[in-house]
Structures are given as structure tokens and as C-alpha cells.
Amino acid sequence: MGATGPTGPVLDRDEVDRALARLGAEHEAIETSLLALQDHAGRRLLEGAELTGVTKERWASAEASITLLWTYFDAYTAALRRAREIRARRRWSSREDLTELTELLHGAGVTVADGTAVSAGAVSLTGTGKLSEQFTLARLVERMNELYAASLDLVVAADxxxxxxxxxxxxxxxxxxxxxxxxxxxxxxxxxxxxxxxxxxxxxxxxxxxxxxxxxxxxxxxxxxxxxxxxxxxxxxxxxxxxxxxxxxxxxxxxxxxxxxQDAETRLVKLRDLLSRADRTLAEARSARGEVLAKIAASEVPAVSGPPTALQEQLATAAEYRRHAQWHRLSPLLESLEQRAEDELLRARESLTAVTAPLAVRAELRGRLDAYKAKVARHGLAEDPLLIERYDAARRMLWSAPCDLRAAEGAVLRYQRAAAEQFGQRVPHQDAPDDRRGEA
Known part of the structure; x- marks a missing residue:
């Protein structure tokens, strides 16, 4: 076991040289980092900005930390310079030199004074601020790393x-x-x-x-x-x-x-056309309703509404919006009118279909009667008295006004059955036409 000093075993010359080389490399790395922090664009912006809030508070603390960093670095530099001077006294360092170097390199012999520790918030165990602190070089490096990391974090985040x-x-x-x-x-x-x-x-x-x-x-x-x-x-x-x-x-x-x-006029023209078609369809439905009431007996014909005057009024309002370039009002109105005009045309078409349904039923019965008459003729039964009688009865009902659809359909069915019996066939039983008339 070698000789010991105040801080433990005394370093030999090789250990001192290795320690000095390591500390020199650390010194160079720390200096490079501090200079980079000093030149960082984010730090320069923080120094020149009128800060508020959390950034103002944290930057004030970070500035004190950066100042303390340089103070620590100066103390570190001074200690390293002193160690190099002692080592340079002799090629073969004496025991006294090695003891002093061991204390300097491993002992808590680095003093940071002049109240800088107090500025960084260092407090003694009794709670009073200290005017100086003692560090080993290793602890001093750790402390610088801590302060540097915190300061760099703030600068990088702000930047x-x-x-x-x-x-x-x-x-x-x-x-x-x-x-x-x-x-x-x-x-x-x-x-x-x-x-x-x-x-x-x-x-x-x-x-x-x-x-x-x-x-x-x-x-x-x-x-x-x-x-x-x-x-x-x-x-x-x-x-x-x-x-x-x-x-x-x-x-x-x-x-x-x-x-x-851009396309307001085109859309307005289309709307006018839609409403015009709806109006014409409703007019046709009203005319057809009069014809149905005159020609078809015992039928419930739905009423037909009047023209879409409310939509016509809104269409006139839309035209006014266009003339006065009130596009922000025209846009939602056109969208609403387009949907309602489509609905109005569909409703008019449905109304026409519902009104003319009895006429469609009558036409279907007339077609069926004529088709069976042609079939009877093909079978050579055109002169059959019963078939002639039943055909004439059905035809009178279908071509008379007003036409009783229920009775006419019954007559057509009787004619079909009579013809089927003559053909040697059987017409499938059909229910009374009440349900179909209800649908019509």
C-alpha cells in the first residue's frame, strides 16, 4: 500500500499525469459548450426580448445560473492551471509536490467565493446564505453540468x-x-x-x-x-x-x-323552370280531376293544391339579392329553394298520378276487354250469343260516363270467365275489386 495523504493515497506521477490529461480534456469540452451557449441564437433573443410571465421568471434564474457557470469555470480553470504549474516544477515531482497535487486534484480545495453561491440559491444547513463554497474538481464538474443542462434546456425550448x-x-x-x-x-x-x-x-x-x-x-x-x-x-x-x-x-x-x-343566374333559371313545371303539373292534375269526376262514378278523387306561391315569392327575393349583390344571403336561400323546388315538383307529379289513377284503371280494363275479344275471335267464337251479350254489357259500362269502375270490372271478369268456359279453361278465382278500387 502506498503512502497516504489528507485525502487518501497520494497519487504517483503517472496517476497525476493521467488525471491532468483527463481534466484538460474536460476543461476544453466545458469551454466549448459554454461558448456555444453564449453564442446560441435563443440566448441572444432572450437577452434582448421584453419578456413576461413564466419565461421572464425562469430566464432571470437562468441568467444567474449562466453567470455562476462562468464563475465555476474560472475556478476550475484556476485550479487546473495551479496543478499544471506544480507538476511543471520538476520532471520528477517530489513527495511534497505529489501530496499537494493529490489534495488539489482530489480534495475539496476549490473555493467559489464573493457571494456567487448565494446568487445561485446555495444555503447552508442552518438556513443562512454562504459567502463561499468548497468543491472537489469532480463535484465542480458535476455542478457545472447540472447548471448547463438546465440553462440549455430553457434556451433551446424558447428558441x-x-x-x-x-x-x-x-x-x-x-x-x-x-x-x-x-x-x-x-x-x-x-x-x-x-x-x-x-x-x-x-x-x-x-x-x-x-x-x-x-x-x-x-x-x-x-x-x-x-x-x-x-x-x-x-x-x-x-x-x-x-x-x-x-x-x-x-x-x-x-x-x-x-x-x-358565379352561377347564380343559372341556378335561378333552373329554379324558375322547376317551379314552372310544378305549376303546370298541378294545373294538369286539377284539369284531370275535373275529367275524372265527370267520367268516373263512385270514386274518391284527392284534392289538388294550388300553385307554390310561397316559393315564387322567395324566388323573387332571391332575384333581388342577386341584383343587389347580397351573395351571402343569396347562398343559403338558393340551397333551400333548390331542395324545396325539387320536392314541390315531386309532390305535383304524385298528385297528378293519384288523381288520374281511376282513368288508368279504366284504360287497363278496356285493354283487357279488347284483348279477350281478340282471343275469342281467334277461337272462332265471335258470334257466340253469351259472349256477345257479356262483351256488350262490359263495353257499355266502360265507355259510358260516369263509369262505375267496380261494376265494370265485374262485367269484364264475367266476360273472361264465360270465354274461358268456351275455351275449355278455367279462369282462376279473383277477389272482388274493392281493394284495387281503394288503391286507385
């Missing part, structure tokens, strides 16, 4: 937010201004259209967001869970993303208004 958000906010604000001008050109204005109100709100939010991001970037930083990388985390873009989506929705709405402006 990341400043690099990510203000430029994006400016681009979105420029797009917002273009959208505002476009909105104004089509009558989308605040207090007159919801999209105009949305544009005002987005403008206020983006203005406030940019001010806060510039003065308090750390308020918009989300640290990464479990990350040890400098500045591990990401900028908080939730507010920006929400307003970007809102602006996109407004832009789509304005695009829809622009589309209305």
Missing part, C-alpha cells in the same frame, strides 16, 4: 417556440387578411354574417397569440415525458391549429358564396 410559431402565425395572419378582403367583396362582414364575425374573432386571437408567444415563449412549450435531450419537448400549437382550422372553414364558406356569385 424552438420562437422558430416554430411566430412565422407560422404571420403566414396565417397574411392568409387571414386576404380572406377578409375577399369576404368583404362578397358582402361577408362582421355583424352581418357569421363568417364575418368568425374572421374578427380569429384576428383577435392571432394578434394576442403572437404577442404572448414573443414575450412568453415558455408558456407555449410542452416538455417531453421522460426525455433527457436538451429542450426535449415540442411547441404547443393547439391554439394556432384551432384558429387555422377555423379560418379554413370560413374560407370554404366564402368559396361557396363566390360560387353562388
Amino acid at each position: 424552438a417556440v420562437w422558430s416554430a410559431l411566430p412565422a407560422r402565425i404571420d403566414l396565417l395572419a397574411a392568409e387571414l387578411q386576404r380572406t377578409r378582403r375577399l369576404a368583404h367583396s362578397v358582402g361577408v362582414r362582421p355583424a352581418e354574417h357569421p363568417a364575418g364575425d368568425d374572421l374578427e374573432r380569429i384576428t383577435r386571437v392571432l394578434t394576442r397569440l403572437r404577442q404572448e408567444v414573443v414575450s412568453d415563449p415558455l408558456a407555449y412549450w410542452v416538455p417531453a415525458q421522460g426525455s433527457s435531450a436538451p429542450g426535449g419537448g415540442r411547441p404547443d400549437t393547439a391554439t394556432y391549429d384551432r384558429e387555422a382550422r377555423a379560418l379554413e372553414e370560413v374560407r370554404r364558406e366564402i368559396d361557396a358564396v363566390l360560387t353562388v356569385r
Whole structure:
């Protein structure tokens, strides 16, 4: 076992030389890191910015930490220089030199004085601030690493937010201004259209967001869970993303208004045509209803509504909106009118179908009667008295006015059965025509 000193075994010359080489490499690495931190763009921005909120508070602490870092580094440099001077006294260091070097390299012989420890928040065990602290070189390096990591984290986080958000906010604000001008050109204005109100709100939010991001970037930083990388985390873009989506929705709405402006006349012409067709169809249904009531007996014929006057009035309003370039009002009105006009034409067609159903039933019975007459003729039974009698009875009913459909269908069925008996066939039993008449 070798000789011992105040801090343990005394280092030999080789151990001293290796320790000095390692400390020299550490010194160079620390100096490079400190200079990089000093020149970091984020640090320079923090020094020149008018900070507020959490960033102002944390940067004040970080500035004190960076000052203390340089103080520690100066103490580290001085200790290393002193150790190198002692080693350089002699090629073969004496025992006294080796003892002094061992104490310097391994002992708590590095003093950080002049109240710098107090500025970093160092407090003694009794709770009073200390005017100086004693460190080993190893502990001093650990302490510098801790302060450097915390300071670099803050600088990198602030720089990341400043690099990510203000430029994006400016681009979105420029797009917002273009959208505002476009909105104004089509009558989308605040207090007159919801999209105009949305544009005002987005403008206020983006203005406030940019001010806060510039003065308090750390308020918009989300640290990464479990990350040890400098500045591990990401900028908080939730507010920006929400307003970007809102602006996109407004832009789509304005695009829809622009589309209305471009093809408003075409759509109005189509609407007039739809309503005109509906009106003509209803007029046809009303005329057909009179014919049915005159020609068909014992039938319940549905009533036919009047022309779509309410839609015609709204169509006139839409034309007024177009004349006065009120596109933001015309857009929703056209969409509503287009759907309602389609519905109106469908309703008119259904009404015509319902009204003319008895005439369709009569036509179907006439066709069936004539078809059986032709079949009877092909079988050489055209002169059969019974068939002639039943045919004439059915024909009188079907070609008389008003026509009793129920009785006429019964007569047609009797003619069919009589013909079938002559053919040696059997006509399948059919229910009375009451259900079918109900459907007609």
C-alpha cells in the first residue's frame, strides 16, 4: 500500500499525469459548450426580448445560473492551471509536490467565493446564505453540468417556440387578411354574417397569440415525458391549429358564396323552370280531376293544391339579392329553394298520378276487354250469343260516363270467365275489386 495523504493515497506521477490529461480534456469540452451557449441564437433573443410571465421568471434564474457557470469555470480553470504549474516544477515531482497535487486534484480545495453561491440559491444547513463554497474538481464538474443542462434546456425550448410559431402565425395572419378582403367583396362582414364575425374573432386571437408567444415563449412549450435531450419537448400549437382550422372553414364558406356569385343566374333559371313545371303539373292534375269526376262514378278523387306561391315569392327575393349583390344571403336561400323546388315538383307529379289513377284503371280494363275479344275471335267464337251479350254489357259500362269502375270490372271478369268456359279453361278465382278500387 502506498503512502497516504489528507485525502487518501497520494497519487504517483503517472496517476497525476493521467488525471491532468483527463481534466484538460474536460476543461476544453466545458469551454466549448459554454461558448456555444453564449453564442446560441435563443440566448441572444432572450437577452434582448421584453419578456413576461413564466419565461421572464425562469430566464432571470437562468441568467444567474449562466453567470455562476462562468464563475465555476474560472475556478476550475484556476485550479487546473495551479496543478499544471506544480507538476511543471520538476520532471520528477517530489513527495511534497505529489501530496499537494493529490489534495488539489482530489480534495475539496476549490473555493467559489464573493457571494456567487448565494446568487445561485446555495444555503447552508442552518438556513443562512454562504459567502463561499468548497468543491472537489469532480463535484465542480458535476455542478457545472447540472447548471448547463438546465440553462440549455430553457434556451433551446424558447428558441424552438420562437422558430416554430411566430412565422407560422404571420403566414396565417397574411392568409387571414386576404380572406377578409375577399369576404368583404362578397358582402361577408362582421355583424352581418357569421363568417364575418368568425374572421374578427380569429384576428383577435392571432394578434394576442403572437404577442404572448414573443414575450412568453415558455408558456407555449410542452416538455417531453421522460426525455433527457436538451429542450426535449415540442411547441404547443393547439391554439394556432384551432384558429387555422377555423379560418379554413370560413374560407370554404366564402368559396361557396363566390360560387353562388358565379352561377347564380343559372341556378335561378333552373329554379324558375322547376317551379314552372310544378305549376303546370298541378294545373294538369286539377284539369284531370275535373275529367275524372265527370267520367268516373263512385270514386274518391284527392284534392289538388294550388300553385307554390310561397316559393315564387322567395324566388323573387332571391332575384333581388342577386341584383343587389347580397351573395351571402343569396347562398343559403338558393340551397333551400333548390331542395324545396325539387320536392314541390315531386309532390305535383304524385298528385297528378293519384288523381288520374281511376282513368288508368279504366284504360287497363278496356285493354283487357279488347284483348279477350281478340282471343275469342281467334277461337272462332265471335258470334257466340253469351259472349256477345257479356262483351256488350262490359263495353257499355266502360265507355259510358260516369263509369262505375267496380261494376265494370265485374262485367269484364264475367266476360273472361264465360270465354274461358268456351275455351275449355278455367279462369282462376279473383277477389272482388274493392281493394284495387281503394288503391286507385
